[in-house]
Amino acid sequence: MAVHVLLVPWPSQGHLTPILQLGQLLASKPCFIITLALSARSSARMKAASSSLLPHRPNFKTRILRDGLNPDPSFTPSMDDVVASLPVLQQSLGELLKELMASSHPVTCLISSTFSYWTKSIAHAFDIPRIELWSSPAYVYSICFFHHHLVSHGLVPLKGQPHETWITCIPGLPPIRATEFTKESLPTEEEVQADPERLPRLLKRLKDTYGSAKDQYRILINSIYELESQSFASLHEEHVHACAVGPLFLLSMKANEAGQSLAQPRTIFYKEDYSCMQWLASRAPASTLYVAFGSEARMEKQDITELAFGLESSGHDFLWVIRPGSIVGDLSAADNLPEGFKERTAAKGLIVKWAPQMEVLSHPAIWGFLSHCGWNSTLEALWMGIPILGWPQRADQGVSQFFIRDVWKVGTAIEKNENGKVTRMAVKRAVQFLMDPEKSSHVREKVKEVKKLMDRNTSSTNLEQFIQDLYILANEKHGM
Template sequence: MDRPHVLVIPYPAQGHVKPLMELSHRLVEYGFKVTFLNTEFNHKRVMAAMSSRGDDKGGKICMAAIPDGFGLEEDRNQHGKLIESMWNNMPGYLEEFIGKMMSDSNESKIKCVITDWTMAWALKVAAKMGIPRAAFWSSSAAILASVLHLPKLIEDKIVNDNGVPYINNQMIKLSPSMPSMSTNQLVWMCMGKTNMQQEVFDLFIRINGTVELIDYFICNSFYELEPSVFELFPNVQPIGPLLASSPGNFWKEDSTCLSWLDQQTSRSVIYVAFGSFTIFNKQQFEELALGLELSGQPFLWVVRPDLTSGEAAVYPEGFIERVASRGRMVSWAPQKNVLAHPSIACFLSHCGWNSTTEGLSVGVPFLCWPYFADQFLNESYICDVWKVGLKLVSDENGVISRDEIKTKVDMLLGDNEIKTNTLKMKEQTMRSVSDDGTSTKNLEEFIQKIKS
């Protein structure tokens, strides 16, 4: 008998690909055939990173790709332009891809298309072709709630028709039971330049128009973490956290850092990683380096090749020699394994959602340094709601200073209340994905629905 076949479509960013890759591996374990459809550009990156790890090209998952409509040399960090290109070009490519699959007598019928909701154009294609549809939300349910509330935010005169708040930094509650949030933390307001904010807001307006096409709505969070949101939107089923143990990276991991961690004392190492998008200027990069040195703690620092703007990272003079005995810099790390290592004391993080849930799952406290998008609201939850971390505060020039880094490291490592809270959050997180956990039950229910 043919295995039920699912087509999975991620948004082409590291933080979106990884949880959907993890979900795909879970579906394989439940007896599904999975086709994982990246953009051609990211497909090459993922396959190259898998190859460097010795992975068998995704294992039992069929890795496939269609064009995103961009030329090879075009800058895919121009998110607005890329989004427009994907919405204009990819529906045709997807319809052609599914058509070929359907006409292949050796291929089993697609039971469901699971797409990142930011790629909601895929819902339209699947509906047109009569295929059941699931939307996946890769970040927090609180962010999802703000997107689903968009029409009401406009109607209530919180934001105008372009998404701009009428009152700067106004505190709002999306429901009486949800924590307050600032209008400055609305995800589209945290996207850098004004034109980018407008492009992301327009995308959210666009995807809001596809809600009626969704048969199943699943989310990379868990009920106990954000209960008030799931009470507000009972049709959204939390199946997370999808903690990535599967391949799906865009960069080659340097796993030699794990043996370096083995040599460090328990709960001593600051793990420093800023995800796939954060960019620092030269001054901020130097202050971070000198702050880590000043802390006196061992540290493992992920320095992506493109972490600094305009040029390769240049460390302060003599820095590498001075920290040689206690500092390790790598270009990319096997983060889940690093965070779970007994030598890690805290996580200096950009507060991306995958990093947040990975830190919560192992009981590691956070030093928060958000860069854009949902990361500012995640920081607020980490520090103000769950109380498992501290915020780093910039000076009057917008720079987070070396002294601020040292001060907050000392405060965090000496804070027993935060330590207690991190252990409580670890318990809740791991319980949700245990055999009888809420997320496991939701995932099994979703699987039964798409199998039938």
């Protein structure tokens, strides 16, 4: 009996990439059928970018879900727009499941991004298990799952100065300053007073997303148990079936080496500029800083200006990705860079709209990564042996910077001033530290240790056990 897996990703690149990596791994196994339920907007964005991400396999099919959103790739819907689209997505997914359940290979289970909590009721209605794929670290899942501890400790809303407040009540999480905690889950008293509905919205979203975590068949986490064992242990103590199955890109690479011929998923929503690889070939080994802030972060013009001056004055070569739409106000890079910057740095720097990140990080010219500390980027950099210079922008990235700098000690951070802003001098100092082989030697040794840990971690065993469980589940549900 075939194991038919229905994938329902959250429509952002950081979530879509790992669920597709998982889908490819599952599709390479005997008797597996994969159906990807892709939102109409995601499909339109992928087509606009000429993405070649989707696997070319007869047992991997893509179906498009109506979402009611503007399909124009240049249009960015608000969170209210996305929430308003959920009933349309639910109805469309229900129609698809009804069709698939009546087919010769009914669906065995549904795997969705954790944020796609609206799939729970549909899976229940069709009596199929729902499995979550969490695309961030386990410590971030713990923050969300144990958020009620923050409330009971009087930390929500947050009173006083965040830099003077330490968070110590999340099981499995070391003490961390409120300034590095997830801002969305720790609104200040002033923010709640300005928007009285903010806290009720937050608590409802957390309940909808994480309130039934114990009831999910599995929660697959794109991480490594050995890197954050305390967070996994704290979830297991609460009977949450969290399982480390990452890094999924690395498992895909190993499957390739084993002869399974899995194409590594490419970029989804942006066209990669391969001219940067030719430029890197002209750089000396261990000479260049890679600068990129992921697929969603948006920076203020002043931050771009300070970063530019800091890079220039550091004296080091740099490859800088400035994604279209990544600057508040939707201005182009040309409208935001200091006058004469590109001309002055022409011999040492290159700016592109998007880069093939895995190839860049593996290039011998790259010696450091100035990053937003997004989880996919963090895992990729560590596997490639590249230390990280953190400048978090949103969501869980501040917590990841804390782990990068203070727990794993595989990087450092750009310090902010008393107003919470990054200055050009801070950028210069941090870049010069990271790029100096002697000053950053201890960081580079730690990166080597983590790379070895990643290579021998238990995730492949966990994933194989999960696959065997799905075979058993299919036989139980559909018969031999």
